Amino acid sequence: xxxxxxxxxxxxxxxxxxxxxxxxxxxxxxxxxxxxxxxxxxxxxxxxxxxxxxxxxxxxxxxxxxxxxxxxxxxxxxxxxxxxxxxxxxxxxxxxxxxxxxxxxxxxxxxxxxxxxx
Numbered sequence: 806x807x808x809x810x811x812x813x814x815x816x817x818x819x820x821x822x823x824x825x826x827x828x829x830x831x832x833x834x835x836x837x838x839x840x841x842x843x844x845x846x847x848x849x850x851x852x853x854x855x856x857x858x859x860x861x862x863x864x865x866x867x868x869x870x871x872x873x874x875x876x877x878x879x880x881x882x883x884x885x886x887x888x889x890x891x892x893x894x895x896x897x898x899x900x901x902x903x904x905x906x907x908x909x910x911x912x913x914x915x916x917x918x919x920x921x922x923x
Contacts (some may be wrong), residue, residue: 812818814895814901827886831879838876 806821806828817826828835845868852865888896 808852812890814898816895820890823890827883827890836867838872838878838879842869842872842876845872 806816806825810816811821844864849862849865849869852862857865891899
């Protein structure tokens with residue numbers, strides 16, 4: 806687990822050990838998902854770069870979407886396991902971090918859109 810996360814949330818050694826144990830339970834699932842996502846994204850990139858027709862691009866993207874959907878489900882399951890290990894203050898720090906990420910992404914997308922309009 807990243808030291809930055811440990812320090813940022815103020816996790817105790819006991820919390821770190823319990824979270825790592827939860828992460829290890831599904832390690833093989835995560836490794837497989839990341840491998841599948843890498844392959845699906847590579848297939849999408851190849852379809853786009855080789856000038857495939859629209860239906861081939863849609864098919865390639867659907868493979869990415871299937872993997873991302875399963876990853877979202879796995880993240881939700883992991884969240885249910887880890888959240889009870891955190892204090893209310895730590896949960897609030899997680900929410901604040903997520904809010905900052907959402908704002909950053911929102912600004913980046915807006916800036917990109919603004920540049921396209923120029």
